Amino acid sequence: MEAELDTKDFIVIDNGTGYIKAGYSGEDAPKIVLPTVMSVVESQEQGKSKTMYSGADIDLKNPETPLFYPIDRGEIKSTEQDWECMSFIWEHIIKNLMQEELNSVNVLITDSILNTRENRQRMAQVFLETLGVNSLGIMPAPVLSLFSIGKTRGIVVDVGCGLTSIVPIFEGFALPHAIHKIPLAGNDITTFIHQKLSAHLKPTQMFLSRSIAEDMVVVPLQYRKGQELLSEDKRFYELPGGKIINVDQDILANAAEILFKPSIIGQDIKGITDQIVESIMKCDSDLKPDMYGNVVLSGGSSMMKGFHERVEKDIKNRLEGVSNNDIKVHADSFRQHAAWIGGSMLASLSTFGQFMTIKKEEWENDPNMKPSLIHKYSF
Ligand SMILES: Nc1ncnc2c1ncn2[C@@H]1O[C@H](COP(=O)(O)OP(=O)(O)OP(=O)(O)O)[C@@H](O)[C@H]1O
Ligand SMILES: [Mg+2]
Known part of the structure; x- marks a missing residue:
């Protein structure tokens, strides 16, 4: 049965670099997962007007499509055009894909960590002024x-x-330092x-x-160059049209290692496990057990095969003076959409709508109060 939007319900939107996830609070999974991309086509027929497309309506395989x-x-990038894009995509999701009236919906939107207050205020401006939604939570x-x-x-x-x-995170608040x-x-x-297979794949592919x-990248427990990653037949990949290409073991082995050893792609930064351990070490001593006992994986790329096991093994190797039994890495099967699901759960609590959102009337009431509203409702 289709969900009916109650006035207390929220539309939860998780903004991602690659995909925006959207759906109703209280549901188990996002209703919509849309690529975060927009296209603007100058339409001759309509007297040179611009037609904007987003997500699935875009012909991503056509090299001519801007x-x-x-x-x-x-x-979210800082130019006017980027904000226009975001506003267009958000409106498209609520109005066209979810078929809701903008002025009657409540929205919970995810924020990137350590986002600036200016950016958060701009997000609020787009939702509460340009789109005119009822109330907005930012988490x-x-x-x-x-x-x-x-x-x-x-x-x-x-x-x-x-x-x-x-x-x-301690008691729901991120520890910025x-x-x-x-x-x-x-x-x-x-x-x-893509670069390694450029002889076989077009730039648009x-x-x-x-x-x-x-499908093919598997993170090993320990990196060994050119190792046997998958059974022999799995190294072949069938392209559309039936052509079969051989994907070299070294390409897959190095791809699997990029997050652990960024120097593989020329990045002079520490790998993911070193940075997890450093982050734990920066927490107060009495908070550390809560941290290494609850390492929680989320996001699509944490779904890589073998990633969970490798992270857990590396943390256990590197975190000195802590018993292996006390270290736990959580990798729930739904973790690809964990942020959206957490938003769906939070927004379905009645206290969320009451105490953790900016209401349109409040926002419109006194323009000078906008920065303090953002401050009050930033968590
Ligand atoms: N089973 C899988 N194995 C490996 N990678 C996967 C798998 N499923 C999804 N991904 C990768 O996860 C990424 C998408 O993850 P996600 O939706 O969490 O990103 P995002 O929220 O758009 O980006 P960000 O959080 O960085 O702004 C893509 O790169 C996709 O290829
Ligand atoms: Mg994300």
């Missing part, structure tokens, strides 16, 4: 990911398309594979490299 990606490494995505497994203390390791964030952001994630793995990354 594409705009408004989110970069987890954050950091990692806090919601933790909430999705019923916890309020722990360290969230979110690996998405554009960004890996490592966020220790210990947050690590790594500008590496699924897109970097896909791009690496990035979606094939993504599918190779999702």
Whole structure:
């Protein structure tokens, strides 16, 4: 049965570099997962007017299609055009895909961790003024990911398309001094594979490299160059049209290692496990057991085969003076959409709508109060 929108219900929107997830509060999974991309086509017939398309309506395989990606490494970019894109995509989701009236919906939107107050205010402006929604809640995505497994203390390791964030959280609040952001994630793995297979794949066939990354990359417990990763037949990948290509073991082995050893793609930064351990070490001593006992994986790229086991093994090897039995890495099967699911759970609590959202009347009441409203409702 289709969900009916009650005035107390929320539309939950998780903004991602690669995909926006949207759906109704209280549901188990997002109703819509839309690529975060927009296209603007100058239409001659309509007197040179612009037609904007988003997500599934775009012909992503046509090299002529101009594409705009408004989110970069987890954050909405700063130009007017990027905000116009976001506003268009959000409106398209609520009005066309969810068929709801903008002025009667309540929205919970995820925020990237350590976002600036200015950006948050701009987000509120788009929703409460441009789109005119009823009320708006803004929550950091990692806090919601933790909430999705019923916890309020722990360290969230979110690996998405554009960004890996490592966020220790205590009683629902992120600990800013210990947050690590790594500008590496699924897109970097896909791009690496695409470059290595450029003899077989066209520039517009990035979606094939993504599918190779999702299906064939296996993170080993320990890195060994050129190891046997999969049985012999699995090294072959069938392209559309039936051509079969041989994907070299070395390409897959290195792709699997990018997050652990960023130097593979020339990045002079520490790998993910070192950064998780450093983040835990920055927490107060009495909070540390809550952190290493609750390492929570989230985001699509944390679904990579073998990723969970490798992270757990590496943390156990590197965290000195802690018994292995006390270290726990949670990898729930729904973790790809953990932030959205946590948002869905939180927004279905009556206290959320009452105490944790900005109401349109409040926002419109006194323009000078906008910064303090953002401050009051930032969690
Ligand atoms: N089973 C899988 N194995 C490996 N990678 C996967 C799998 N499923 C999804 N991914 C990858 O996860 C990424 C999408 O994850 P997600 O939706 O969490 O990112 P996002 O929220 O758009 O980005 P970000 O959080 O970085 O802003 C893509 O790179 C995709 O290829
Ligand atoms: Mg994300």
